[in-house]
C-alpha cells in the first residue's frame with residue numbers, strides 16, 4: 001500500500017502540471033477567438049450589448065471575401081479579390097442584371113477591388129463609396145447617407161463588408177432604394193444563409209422585389225430590383241399574418257413542449273431552461289431595424305437583469321428594453337436602470353382601470369406569498385380586499401405593441417402576468433400583434449403541484465396544465481415561436 005502511494009505521487013503532480021498547461025492554452029485560444037470575433041466588429045455601445053459570436057464567426061470564416069474584412073493584405077489578396085469580383089460580375093452580366101453601359105455603385109467598398117473589377121470587365125461608369133476614400137475610384141460617403149441624387153444608378157453592389165456589417169441596415173436599405181433608378185438592380189453578398197434572415201432582408205428593401213438568391217463560395221448572393229410602390233413581403237395585412245414555411249420549420253427545430261404535467265414543476269422547468277433553443281441559436285438575426293425586448297410584469301432582478309441581459313443570445317445587437325410593471329414596489333428598481341423604458345401599467349386587453357389585488361393576509365398555509373403576485377381583477381366590490389387594493393391603469397398591450405414596433409424590428413417578449421395570459425394571448429392573436437413578436441417566453445399559470453406539500457395543488461390558479469398546453473400548442477401551430485417559462 002505504502003509503495004503504491006509513494007510511486008503514484010509524482011504522477012499526480014505531473015497530471016496537475018499537464019492540466020494547468022492545457023488550461024493556459026485554452027484560455028489563450030479563447031482570448032484569440034474573442035479578439036477575432038469581437039474586436040474586428042465593434043459593438044455599438046450600451047451595456048446590453050454582449051459578446052456573441054454566431055454571426056461574426058460566420059463572417060470571418062467565409063472564404064474569398066474574408067480577406068476584405070481585414071482590409072486586404074495589399075497586393076496578393078487585392079488581386080485575388082479582383083478576380084473573385086470579376087467572376088461574380090461576369091455572371092451578373094450574363095444574366096442581364098448588369099451591362100457595360102450601366103452606371104454602377106459599390107457601397108462600403110474597402111480597398112476598391114470591386115470597383116476595379118467592374119471597370120476591368122468594361123463597366124466603365126463605376127464608382128465606390130467608403131468612409132476611407134481613395135481617389136479616383138472610391139469617394140467619401142456613408143452607406144446610410146449616400147452623396148448622390150435620387151434615381152442615379154442602374155446597378156448597386158454591397159459586398160460582404162457592406163450590409164452585413166451595417167449597424168443601421170434599415171437606413172442602408174432605404175438609401176440604396178433611393179439612389180437606385182426604377183428597375184435598377186441591387187446585389188448584396190451576405191454570410192447569412194437561413195430563410196429567416198433572407199426574409200428580414202427583404203422586409204428592409206420594401207421598394208424592391210426579389211429576383212433571385214443563390215450561394216457562391218459559402219456566401220449568399222441576393223439580386224433585388226427596384227419597383228414602383230412598396231412591396232409587402234411578409235404581409236401582416238389587417239389582422240392576420242401569413243406564416244411562411246420557414247417559421248414552421250423553426251418551430252419544428254425548437255425544443256419540444258412538455259406534454260405531461262410535471263410532478264415536480266420546479267425541477268422540470270429549470271431543466272427545460274437549459275434545453276431552450278433561442279431564435280438566435282438557430283438563425284442570423286441581422287437585417288432588422290431595431291432590437292426590442294419587452295418584459296411584461298416581473299421584477300427586474302429575475303428577468304431583465306439576470307436572464308435577458310446575461311443569458312439571452314443577442315448576436316452582438318443592442319436592445320431597447322421596455323418594462324411593463326404596474327407594481328410600484330418594482331418601479332423604482334426599473335427607473336434606476338439605464339436603457340430601460342418603464343411603462344407603469346398592467347398589460348391588459350383594453351384601457352381601463354383595474355384593481356391590483358395584493359393579499360397581505362395569508363389565505364392558507366400553502367399559499368405562495370410574495371409581493372407582486374396579486375392577480376389583476378376587474379372592478380369588484382368585495383370589501384375583504386378593499387384596504388389592500390391598488391387602483392391601477394390597465395392598458396391595451398396589443399395596440400401599444402403595434403404602435404411601438406414594426407415588422408422590420410426584432411422583438412422578444414417575456415410574459416409573466418399571473419393568469420392574464422389567457423386573455424392577453426388571444427387578444428394578441430386577434431389583433432395580429434402576435435405577428436410582430438419573433439420569440440415569446442411565456443409563463444402559464446395553473447394549479448401546479450406544490451413543492452412544500454406533496455400531493456397538494458396550488459389554489460392560486462384555477463386553470464389546469466392541459467389548458468396551458470393548449471395555449472402553447474395553438475401558438476406554435478400558428479407559427480409563433482413560444483417557449484415554456486417556469
Ligand SMILES: *[C@@H]1O[C@H](CO)[C@@H](O)[C@H](O)[C@H]1NC(C)=O
Nearest residue numbers: 149150151174175177178179
Ligand atoms: C428623393 O427620394 C426621397 C425618398 O426616396 C424623397 O423623400 C425626396 O423628396 C426625393 N428628393 C427629390 C429631390 O426628389
Ligand SMILES: *[C@@H]1O[C@H](CO)[C@@H](O)[C@H](O)[C@H]1NC(C)=O
Nearest residue numbers: 345350351394395396399400
Ligand atoms: C391607452 O393607453 C395608452 C397608455 O396611456 C395610450 O398610449 C393609448 O393611446 C390609449 N389608447 C386608447 C384607445 O385610449
